[in-house]
Amino acid sequence: MDIYRTFLAIILSFVILIGYQYFFVGFGPSEVSLEESAVQKESVATESSVPQKAAITATPATMSADVQSMVRPERDAQTIVVDTDLYTASLSEDGGSVTSFILKDYRETLAEASLGMEMVKVDGTEGFPLEFSWGSVATTGTFYDAGGSGVTFQGNTGKLVMKGRGNGLELVREYVFSKDSYLMELKVRVKNVSSGVLQGNAALHQSNTPFRETGPGSQFLFIGPAYFMNESLTEVDSDLYESGPGTVSGQMDWAGYEGTYFICAILPQDKSATSLTMASFGEDGVKMQMNSDLDTLQPGEEKVYSYKLFFGPKKLDVLKSIGSNLNKAVNFGWFDVIAQPTLYLLNFFYGIVKNYGIAIILVTIIFKAIFWPITQKGLKSMKNMQKLQPKMAKLKEKYKGDPTKMNQEVMNLYKTYKVNPLGGCLPMVLQIPVFFALYKVLLMCIELRHAPFMLWITDLSAPDRLFIGIDIPYVGGIPVLTLLMGGSMFLQQKMTPTTADPTQAKIMMFLPVLFTFMFINFASGLVLYWFVNNLLAIFQQQMINRQKKA
Numbered sequence: 001m002d003i004y005r006t007f008l009a010i011i012l013s014f015v016i017l018i019g020y021q022y023f024f025v026g027f028g029p030s031e032v033s034l035e036e037s038a039v040q041k042e043s044v045a046t047e048s049s050v051p052q053k054a055a056i057t058a059t060p061a062t063m064s065a066d067v068q069s070m071v072r073p074e075r076d077a078q079t080i081v082v083d084t085d086l087y088t089a090s091l092s093e094d095g096g097s098v099t100s101f102i103l104k105d106y107r108e109t110l111a112e113a114s115l116g117m118e119m120v121k122v123d124g125t126e127g128f129p130l131e132f133s134w135g136s137v138a139t140t141g142t143f144y145d146a147g148g149s150g151v152t153f154q155g156n157t158g159k160l161v162m163k164g165r166g167n168g169l170e171l172v173r174e175y176v177f178s179k180d181s182y183l184m185e186l187k188v189r190v191k192n193v194s195s196g197v198l199q200g201n202a203a204l205h206q207s208n209t210p211f212r213e214t215g216p217g218s219q220f221l222f223i224g225p226a227y228f229m230n231e232s233l234t235e236v237d238s239d240l241y242e243s244g245p246g247t248v249s250g251q252m253d254w255a256g257y258e259g260t261y262f263i264c265a266i267l268p269q270d271k272s273a274t275s276l277t278m279a280s281f282g283e284d285g286v287k288m289q290m291n292s293d294l295d296t297l298q299p300g301e302e303k304v305y306s307y308k309l310f311f312g313p314k315k316l317d318v319l320k321s322i323g324s325n326l327n328k329a330v331n332f333g334w335f336d337v338i339a340q341p342t343l344y345l346l347n348f349f350y351g352i353v354k355n356y357g358i359a360i361i362l363v364t365i366i367f368k369a370i371f372w373p374i375t376q377k378g379l380k381s382m383k384n385m386q387k388l389q390p391k392m393a394k395l396k397e398k399y400k401g402d403p404t405k406m407n408q409e410v411m412n413l414y415k416t417y418k419v420n421p422l423g424g425c426l427p428m429v430l431q432i433p434v435f436f437a438l439y440k441v442l443l444m445c446i447e448l449r450h451a452p453f454m455l456w457i458t459d460l461s462a463p464d465r466l467f468i469g470i471d472i473p474y475v476g477g478i479p480v481l482t483l484l485m486g487g488s489m490f491l492q493q494k495m496t497p498t499t500a501d502p503t504q505a506k507i508m509m510f511l512p513v514l515f516t517f518m519f520i521n522f523a524s525g526l527v528l529y530w531f532v533n534n535l536l537a538i539f540q541q542q543m544i545n546r547q548k549k550a
Contacts, residue, residue: 077143080160082151084179087311088116096144096162096173097128101311106262110450110459119264119311121209126281129207129264130309134169134190135200142166144173156180168194170302182312183322191302202292202305204266204273208257209285221444225278225286226329227255233328241278241286249275253324255290256310261446263314266290267324269306313446316343330444338437343445350447356460357453360442360525364532367434375540442525453528457481460525479520481527486516488534495541 077094090100098120106117120129132142144162151158160175170193176185192198210223226235229250235258240246255276256265266273268290277289295303310322319327332339342363349359368375399406442448448460456466456477465477472478489512519527 078146078148080146080150082158082160082175082177084158084177086180086182089177089311091146091160091162091175092128093144093146093162095128095131095142096164097131098311099124099128101129101264103262103312106313106446107450117211117262119211119262121211122207122285126285126287127205127207129205129311130186131205132171132173132188133203133205134171135167135198142171144171151175151177153177153179165193168192168196168198182310182318184309184311186307186309188305188307189302190297190305192297192299195299197299198297199294201294202272202303204290204305204307206257206264206266206288206290207281207285208264208288209282211259211262221260222331223259224257225255225288226258227276228253228325228328229255229276231325233325233331235331236278238280242280245277245279247275247277247291252276252290254310254326254329255288256329257286257288258314258329260444261314261449262312263310263329265310265326265329267308267310267322267326269308272305314444315446316340317347332437332440332444335433335437335440338434339441342437342441343447346441346445347447355453356448356451356525357457357528360460360528361532363438364529365536367438368533368536371431371434372540375537438529439526442523442529448523448525451525453524457524457528460528461523463521464524464527475520481524481531482516482519482522485519485527485531485534486512488531488538489515492534492538492541495538 077092079099080091080093082089082091086104088100088102088104089098091097092099101119102116103119104116107114108117122128142164144164146160146162151160156179158177158179160177162173162175164171164173170189170191172189172191174185174187174189178184186204188202188204190202208225222235224236224238225241226233227248228234229248229252234248251271252268252273252275254265254267255273256263272292273290274293275291277291279287281287290307292305297303308322308324310319310326312318314330316327316330319329345363345366346356346359349362350356353359353362395406395409399409443461450458451460452458453460457464464479464481465475466480467477490509493509493512515530519530
C-alpha cells in the first residue's frame with residue numbers, strides 16, 4: 001500500500017466532510033422523520049418523542065346549559081409595555097399574548113441605526129406567542145383585563161395580572177418579570193364559574209418565523225422547533241408537520257423555536273405538559289402548542305398551570321443558569337466534549353483582551369502547543385521518508401515483478417531506518433476532531449455575532465469582506481483574510497516534505513485553491529483560526545528544516 005495515497009485519501013475525505021457541512025444542515029442535530037414517528041407511536045412512555053397526527057386545537061370542553069358568552073369590555077384592548085435592563089416587551093389585553101419582545105443588548109444588524117433584536121417575527125395572523133386556550137376557550141378573542149395598572153416593579157421583580165372570563169371559565173394570567181434576567185414566569189389559573197362540569201386540555205401556544213440573523217451560521221445550522229423530552233434533545237425535521245399537524249408526547253423539560261443565536265422557549269412546571277403539537281403556516285412559519293392532559297373541573301373548582309419562559313440569546317452560561325436542560329439548545333453534537341472547553345477558553349481570553357479575534361488567536365496557539373510534539377514527530381517522519389525515496393525507488397524497480405517481496409523489503413527498510421510510515425498522517429487525523437469542534441463553536445456561539453476584530457473585519461460571525469467601492473460578482477468585496485489563508489496554506493504545502501509522485505503532488509498543491517473557495521463564505525472567525533494555524537505550522541516546519549541543515 002502506498003502510504004501517500006492513504007494520506008491523500010484522508011485529506012480528500014476531510015475536504016468532503018467540510019463540503020458536506022458547508023452545503024447542508026450541519027452536524028449533530030437529531031431529527032424526527034415521518035417513518036420514525038410510525039415506530040415511536042407504540043412507546044410513548046419510554047421513547048424521547050412519539051410523533052402522531054393530532055388536531056392543532058385543544059380538546060373541546062363539555063359545557064352545561066348555562067354557558068356564558070365571552071366577556072369583553074366596550075373599550076379597545078390596551079398594550080402593556082414591560083421595560084427591563086435586558087428587553088422591552090409588549091403584551092396585549094387581546095389574548096394576553098406577547099406582541100413584541102426586543103432584546104436591548106443585541107441588534108438586528110450591524111448598522112448604527114439598527115434597532116434591538118426583535119424576537120416576535122409574526123404579525124398576529126396566525127396568533128402571537130403565549131396565547132392560552134382551555135377547551136373551547138380559544139387562543140384569540142379572549143379579553144384579559146390588565147386593570148389599567150400595567151406592570152409594577154418592586155425591587156428587581158415586576159408582576160402583571162390579567163383577568164379574562166367567558167364560556168363558564170374565569171382565567172387569571174400572572175406574569176412575573178425580572179429586570180436582570182431573560183427568564184419570565186407565567187401562571188394561568190383556570191376556574192369553573194359555571195354550574196356544570198367542564199372538561200378540557202390546557203394549551204400554551206407559540207407562533208414563530210425565523211429570526212433575522214447574520215452570518216453563515218443561519219444557513220448551515222439548525223433553525224426551527226426543538227424540544228428536550230425524556231432526557232433527549234430533538235431538533236424537529238419539518239417533514240413532521242409540513243403535511244399536517246404532528247404531535248410528540250413524553251416528559252418534557254422545554255420546547256421552543258431555535259435560531260442560530262436565539263431561542264423562544266417554554267419550560268412547563270409541575271410536569272403539567274405531556275405533549276407538543278406542531279403545524280406549519282405560510283412559507284416558513286411554525287405554530288407550536290404545549291398541551292396538558294385532559295382535566296375535569298367541578299363547579300367552583302380551579303387548576304393552576306405554571307410555565308417558565310425564556311426569550312433570549314443562546315449563550316451557554318446563561319442557559320445553564322436557567323436549568324431544565326435548556327443549555328442543550330446549544331447543540332455541538334459529537335464534538336461537545338471538545339467544543340465546550342474551547343468556548344470556555346474563548347470567553348476566558350476575551351475577558352482578558354476584550355477582543356474575540358485576539359481570543360481566537362490565543363486559543364489557536366493553545367491547541368497548536370498541545371499538538372506540537374505530535375506534529376513535530378510527524379513532520380520529522382515525513383522528512384525521513386523523503387530521504388528514503390531513492391532507496392525505495394530502487395527496491396520498486398528491483399522487485400517490480402513481485403509485489404509481495406517488494407512490500408516486505410520496503411517494510412524492512414522502514415525498520416532499519418526506524419521510520420513510521422503512518423507518522424506523517426497521524427497529526428492530521430488527530431486534529432480533525434479539534435477542527436470540527438472549533439468549527440461548531442465559531443459558527444454557533446453568539447459571542448462572535450457582530451463581534452469586531454480589527455480594520456475591515458467588523459463581524460467575526462460573517463464572511464470576511466473588504467469593500468473598495470466596486471461590487472465584485474458573487475463575492476461583493478475582497479475576501480482578504482480568506483486569500484491570506486489560502487496563500488499560507490499554499491506556502492505550507494510547498495514547505496512540507498512529500499514523497500508523492502508528480503500527479504499526486506499536483507493534486508496536493510490544488511488543495512489550497514479548493515480550501516480558499518470553500519472558506520470564502522465561512523465566518524471570518526473560522527478563517528482567522530485556520531490562517532493562524534497555518535502560520536504556526538509554517539513556523540514549526542521552518543524550525544525542523546533548520547535543525548536538519550544544522
